[in-house]
Amino acid sequence: MGLLGDSSADFQAAQINEQHFQDASETPGTLLRITPYKQNEGIQSGARLLQAIHDVTTERKRLFSTKNVSDHHSFELWFDEGRVKFFMHAATDDAADKYTTRVENAYDNSDVHEVDDGDGFPPVGADDYVAAAELDIERHHFYPIRHHDGEGFEHDPYSEITSEMQSTEETRVVVQAVFRPEPKDWAEDDGSSMIGSGVSVDDVAQSLRDDEVEGWFDPYTTEASKKDKDAAKIVEQQRGKYAFNTNLRIIAISPDEYEAESRCEGVAGMFTRYYNSKTEQGFEANPVGEGRLSSVIESAQQREWTDHEMILTIDELAGAAHIPNDEINVANIDWKNTQRGSRVPADSLQSDKD
Template structure:
């Protein structure tokens, strides 16, 4: 998994992954339910994304208290020359909830199951593939930048989606896999290190510096601010997270450039207070055969919406920043927007934090081309 470390640094080396026939994932053979979202331009972007994630934070545990919650995904595709948005639900019940919740939080957006076409972009045997994971640079309790911490001058999806634009025949996918964390996630047990309170206390005590003559440097104002930011997470809802990227093109250089460029845009989430950010880890091996095998596994995991424990956890606000439906603040061309409004009633199960008055969900229609592990 980490063989790129021995190559002298992060490398993107697009490779043909030796499919004898086109790699095709049909909706009927894919696990779970894939939902296509056609967003209405006028929404609150990241803020509405936080409301949506809060509304689907349903933790399931077994009799021993082990987290058995299903995982779901939020995905952005560049496919067939357009930027498209998807959510993948593990079950029919979750898909029904997502349809209603997206309608509640993103007024006038259209949500429908992908019943025809493909559940993942098609990969032709002659095409090159480059991919990456995103990791947190420090331990998970140090939050990344989000709309309630440092904030964003502009929606980071503007630059991410712009970087995804490619040749019409090329494809790019960003996939955020998320599963709800237990309320005890800040206690420190699951990552084998101290709780948020312990980390905040340690920051206030200062930092040990020096090797031959060690001494304690008093806590700076930045240390104290980071301590406050970290301990404020206690009681917050959070999700375990995977973030994966893949770029596919008949042009080797284009596949590498898109994977590298999109991964680089996620550096916009760097939090200067906590010095926490997202770092890209390309799928790489110095031997071409093994590299092709690893990229094939990467693609299969993405198409199957597989969960892998990457020891990454985010609060609702953090996750909303990396998994939300954008609005007209972003100026990326070729986005599959919905342009008409709809005026509907509020669903019977709408709750206080939902902001909009919309329907129980859009009509189900035939889609065109486009589409646990406990901790």
């Protein structure tokens, strides 16, 4: 995997002495705000939603190969104006219409509406401090990270992530997952060859099962460990699963240098806990150096996607990008308190003001 940030750097906030404002009308594509009903199925519903929006478009590149030209979209968590909010970004109007319907189907009683005024991204003032990180994976993407259908989570990891995001009213934090669907045969070949002779999940699994010869002067054979054999089975299960090629960014903005640093490092640290001990795979957090902060903000505003070879199956991505439920028991979440069609009392509020 190529490094996205500077893995040797500490999490340091800096004043970039630039203003970055994006009006909703200037956002490419369509930004959708989701106000979820708090009684939903959380990660499981997230997996169903990703399954429903996995639409791959390809075009023929050469005689024996095709090129993935699918649009990329994003899921975003914002801590802004003192609350945690949920957004999806669709590349086209047609995708926005489809996403609206499919989000409402996956998350019963939740509201989805287009953001057509206000901010298209949390603003960055000239006096603000900014800290950012980009997430990579530690090993090849054939090794899965921890997810709800593997080793599983004891509880929704968003409990810690949304808690770490929360700060002062003036602080803004964004977690952005930009993803593009991969063809279903993504695990058969890593794309290194035009005619399909690259590494596949079978090759990786077999290498884990193979005995190893150790020693130069008195060589001996060491049998593959049970852990490696178990990992081989998990890797093989990647074949045929739907997946997305993903970019994950974390950006913290605050007039307080300490808050920007702490929120970015804290949220990034929570993502590194998506560690699968059987495959020894997890997220690696790479802090962004001061010289790249402006470009990372611009990339986030434009919802840019680049191929970092971080391919996550639906189950893996659902753990990192989903709408939680009231299991997380965290204050200041932008919940919808009533079911669709319910009468709202005159003195009630639309969002939970815990």
